[in-house]
Each structure stands twice: as C-alpha cells, then as structure tokens.
Amino acid sequence: MTPHMLTRSLDRSATIFLAVVAACGILIPLSNLLLPAGSFLQVPTYLVALWGKYVCYAILALAIDLIWGYCGILSLGHGAFFALGGYAMGMYLMRQIGTRGVYGNPILPDFMVFLNYSKLPWYWYGFDMFWFAALMVLVVPGLLAFCFGWLAFRSRVTGVYLSIITQAMTYALLLAFFRNDFGFGGNNGLTDFKDILGFNVQAEGTRAALFALSCLALILGFLICRAIVSSKLGKVLIAVRDAESRTRFLGYRVESYKLFVFTVSACMAGVAGALYVPQVGIINPSEFAPGNSIEAVIWVAVGGRGTLVGAALGAVVVNYAKTFFTSGVLAPYWLFMLGALFILVTLLLPKGIVGTFNAWWDSSKEKRNAASASAAAEDGVTQPKMAE
Amino acid sequence: MNVMDNRATSAMLYLDGVHVSFDGFHAINNLSLTLEPGEMRAIIGPNGAGKTTMMDIITGKTKPDEGTVLFDGVTDLTRLDETRIAELGIGRKFQKPTVFESQTVQDNLLLALNVDHSVRGTLFWRGSKAESERIDKVLETIRLTEARNRLAGSLSHGQKQWLEIGMLLAQDPKLLLVDEPVAGMTDVETHLTAELLKEINKTHTVMVVEHDMTFVRELGVKVTCLHEGTVLAEGTIDQVSSNERVIEVYLGR
Numbered sequence: 001m002t003p004h005m006l007t008r009s010l011d012r013s014a015t016i017f018l019a020v021v022a023a024c025g026i027l028i029p030l031s032n033l034l035l036p037a038g039s040f041l042q043v044p045t046y047l048v049a050l051w052g053k054y055v056c057y058a059i060l061a062l063a064i065d066l067i068w069g070y071c072g073i074l075s076l077g078h079g080a081f082f083a084l085g086g087y088a089m090g091m092y093l094m095r096q097i098g099t100r101g102v103y104g105n106p107i108l109p110d111f112m113v114f115l116n117y118s119k120l121p122w123y124w125y126g127f128d129m130f131w132f133a134a135l136m137v138l139v140v141p142g143l144l145a146f147c148f149g150w151l152a153f154r155s156r157v158t159g160v161y162l163s164i165i166t167q168a169m170t171y172a173l174l175l176a177f178f179r180n181d182f183g184f185g186g187n188n189g190l191t192d193f194k195d196i197l198g199f200n201v202q203a204e205g206t207r208a209a210l211f212a213l214s215c216l217a218l219i220l221g222f223l224i225c226r227a228i229v230s231s232k233l234g235k236v237l238i239a240v241r242d243a244e245s246r247t248r249f250l251g252y253r254v255e256s257y258k259l260f261v262f263t264v265s266a267c268m269a270g271v272a273g274a275l276y277v278p279q280v281g282i283i284n285p286s287e288f289a290p291g292n293s294i295e296a297v298i299w300v301a302v303g304g305r306g307t308l309v310g311a312a313l314g315a316v317v318v319n320y321a322k323t324f325f326t327s328g329v330l331a332p333y334w335l336f337m338l339g340a341l342f343i344l345v346t347l348l349l350p351k352g353i354v355g356t357f358n359a360w361w362d363s364s365k366e367k368r369n370a371a372s373a374s375a376a377a378e379d380g381v382t383q384p385k386m387a388e
Numbered sequence: 389m390n391v392m393d394n395r396a397t398s399a400m401l402y403l404d405g406v407h408v409s410f411d412g413f414h415a416i417n418n419l420s421l422t423l424e425p426g427e428m429r430a431i432i433g434p435n436g437a438g439k440t441t442m443m444d445i446i447t448g449k450t451k452p453d454e455g456t457v458l459f460d461g462v463t464d465l466t467r468l469d470e471t472r473i474a475e476l477g478i479g480r481k482f483q484k485p486t487v488f489e490s491q492t493v494q495d496n497l498l499l500a501l502n503v504d505h506s507v508r509g510t511l512f513w514r515g516s517k518a519e520s521e522r523i524d525k526v527l528e529t530i531r532l533t534e535a536r537n538r539l540a541g542s543l544s545h546g547q548k549q550w551l552e553i554g555m556l557l558a559q560d561p562k563l564l565l566v567d568e569p570v571a572g573m574t575d576v577e578t579h580l581t582a583e584l585l586k587e588i589n590k591t592h593t594v595m596v597v598e599h600d601m602t603f604v605r606e607l608g609v610k611v612t613c614l615h616e617g618t619v620l621a622e623g624t625i626d627q628v629s630s631n632e633r634v635i636e637v638y639l640g641r
Contacts, residue, residue: 236510242489
C-alpha cells in the first residue's frame, strides 16, 4: 500500500518540528547558563521564561488541535483544563513555602491565615508531596473532562451548542475560583512561590530546567497526538468530524471516541498549565477567563488545524506578536489586531499557515511528478501497464 | 430452519403496526412488512410516502410511537441505538451519497470493515493480510481499484454511490438497506448497479428504495408500494404498476 501524499508531507514537517523543539530545549538553556551574561549569543533569563510560556501555550494548542482539528469538537473552554493543571501545581508550590511565608505558618498558606482558616481544607491534603500534585495535574482536568464529556457527548450535544457549554463551564469555574471561601486564594490566586523539588523557582538554573522540561513535554505531547491521529482511531476521528451519523451507522460508538480524545486533550492541557505556573510565578482565576480559551483556538486556526505542527507554531507566532505589540504604542489595539488576524486567516488562509504550505507543497510535488512521468514517456521508456 | 429456537418469526425483518408521527403529521401509519432471509425487496412510493422514515426506524435513528420491529426474529430494534443496530448486522446506504470525503477510498473501506470497533481496538490496530485482501476484493467488485489512493471527495457522483455500496460490502451486514442507489447515475451506471445488487443479494438480504422504475424492473424482485406511511400494494412490478390505487396515487386524481 502506498502511503498517502498527505501523510508523507506531514512526516516531513513532523521531523523538522521535533528537531527544532529539541534543539531549542537543549541550546537555549545551555546558552543561558554557560555563556557570560550580556554576550551576543547568550539568551537572557527573562527570555527563557517568556519562551517557556510560549512552549506551554504550544502544548495547550496541540491539545485543542487534537479535538478540534481531528474530531471536530470545538472547545471554547480548554483554558479551564490548563488552569486546573496550573492550580494543582500552584497548590504544591504553596505548600513548599512552609514557614517562609509572611505569617510563618508551617501548614497554612498565607491567604488562609489571612482569611482566618483554622485548619487546612481536606482538598489541600497531599499537595505537599510532588508525586501527588503531579498526579492531580492529570487527574483533575481529566476527570472533569470525562464527566463533562460523558454528559455532553451521550446527549449528542455537538457543534455550536457544545462550544457554548464549554464556555459556560470555564466561566462557572472562573466565578467559583474568584470566591475567597472556595479555598484557592480568591482573586489573588496562588503566588509567592519559593521552591520546586528543593530548587529555588527564581534561580536561573531552575528556569532553564523548566524550559527544557517544557520542550520535552511538547515533544512527548506531539508524539502522543501523532500516534493517536495516525492510528486507525485517528481515521475514525476524522470520520466523526466529517460525517458523524455515517460513522454511527457503520457501528462505531461515536461518544466513546469523543470522550477518549477529549479526556486525553484535557490531561495535556493540564500538563501545560502545570509547567506554566512555576515559570510565570502565579496562578489566579483570570486564567479561567473565556477570552483565554478563545485566544487559544485562534492560535490553532492561524497555525493550521488538523496539522498538529501548525497548532504549536500558531501558538508561538501569535503569542510572540502579542508580546511584541502589547509592549509598544500599539498596545491598546492588540485585541483589534487579534480579531482582524482571525478574520483574515478565516478568509484568506482557511487551512492556516502549515495547512496552506502543505497543500502548496503537495500540489507542486504532483506537478513535478507529472512532469517527470511525461518526460519518461516521451523518452520511450516501457510503461509497466503495457506489459500487462 | 430445522433448529428449534425462540424466534417469533422466521423473517429477517418484521415490522408490525408501526406508527410514527412528527408534530401531528403521521409519517408512518400502521405499517406492516416482512422480509425473508435472502430476499431482495424493492420499495417504491411517491415523495413523502415514508420510505426514508421507515429506514430511520429500522436503523434506530427514529423511535416509533408504537408497533413492533423485529430483526432476525428475536431482536427488538426499537430499544437499540444506531451503533448497536449496525453491530447486529444492518447496513445502510444513504439517499445522498455519504462517504468520508477527506480520506482515501481505501481508508473508507477500512473504516467500514466489520472488525473491532472499540476505542482500544482501533488505537492499537495493526492491519492484517485478511483485511487488506477483503479490501482488495471489494475494490474490485465496485471497480475502484485504480482509485484506491484517491480522496473519496474527488470521486464522481456515481463512483461515490458505488464506494458507499462498497462500504456496505466491507461491513458485511446480514441486511442491507439501500436508499436510492441510482439517483443521478447514467444509464450504464444504473445497469451496472443493478448487476452489483443482484450479486450482493446472493449472500445478503437487501431492501432497496428506488424511484427509477426501469431499475426496479431490472432487479426483478418483489415490490412494495408505500403511500402515506402504509403499504398500498405488494407483488411483482407488473402487478403493482397495474394496481389501480397505485396508478391513482402516482398520477393523481
């Protein structure tokens, strides 16, 4: 069986993508730590933290592309899973502060002392252990996605209705986390972190290591998504995206497939959030803002949905532009630019950057193949068909 | 049937007293119909006669308000959903050809094969020789071997219809429901489709809904004419088309 054109071009971009991420993950931390500060090739620490943030966004974008690009589930609430992963990590970091907090309470984080908590709420138990927090980074978003998806997909909520209830979900969590008595620090969120696994979160070495880890997570996330979409399950997902009821009449339990990718995707988003929090040093309810989730969907659209590489690329490109424009005189106009970008991409590049490039590459390759085939025919080379 | 079992009927498909109404409109009205194993039946009837609704009921898309729908003598289809009914062995070809346009012809057939359809089964799926041989065979039957690596969306209308019939073959159901297989086909394609269905009928029970009388005549099977959601006439094509009430319904008064 000859592999299809599309898979070949995807393989090419996948290889380039993995090489670039691996190179960044190794070279940027090394340059930051080993080269003298101020030297031309040295990457300053603030850039390492900034790029680390982009890498986390790229993982979130991959998670969205897996469900939107391949299965047609447009989640406008994926920021919620990202934020939940972030909160799980933030809770661990809070408990690591110990007596170094302003109030010096060995068990209770500062905000709890301030709010007159007498003891630690039960849901904070276990978060002093890294392994438990790391598990919760996967379990909490995964469980929420599973329950949410079980109800939504079983009742066959699809399309715009599903998008709306995902927005409602993230908005509900936003409101809940804003409340002081919810036990997660209210609108201030969790911050003032000291160390992670015994290393100072502010230290250059820790930041460099977190950056490298984020790149590693991006690579792993990419490989997992790739394994999923290139399996037969990936074909079923595309079938569901393109003709859901047809897939059902072939005997596939569509809701199980949706539930599976939705849960995997939420876990990935949780990991992205967990890596994000120690690098930016804070997690607060604004991460649940519906606007964040919509922005993440725009990254995927710009990069090219259903391409994986494009999603990650889109996250980095749009966020780089955001950093660039929001720090200058154009700052007040950023949201307009983002809106315009989304409209322009939808109108002019519906396949996104990578999708458009792949289409162009395949068509030019086909032309070259056709040209060489006709040249061969003119040369009088025996065609295999004639021999039959 | 020499084996004693608890089957309520020997029929492959048994509909009795089925009613469905949508907002007061009686789409199906006391519909009773049986299909014997190995039979091919053509269903005709004017627009709005309830042909497609009947297929929706059999495949679990629509639940009847009352009535019995039995498959293979034992299974009550009204209690099951589309996936379960497909798993039992009822395949359906839609009126408008519905194939997975962004995937190759070969992948369309691969998806249709009646192998493990669970999430785990497909995630860890490894192709087998038997599977690719079955795909090759179906491709040959529907004459799309040359087009196997083309995207299904790039096929002509007739080829898409055939691909969808091929998907039914790959699914290998006990009962095939075929909704307007020759709509939009050329005369040659129509003839080839009739041949194909007759070939399929050697090993499968088939129900065909079709408007094209030449095609129905070519199939040469028992015909049921529906009107206003109920059976108007049943018999050979000649008997049915000479039935006064059928003529009245088709030509109007």
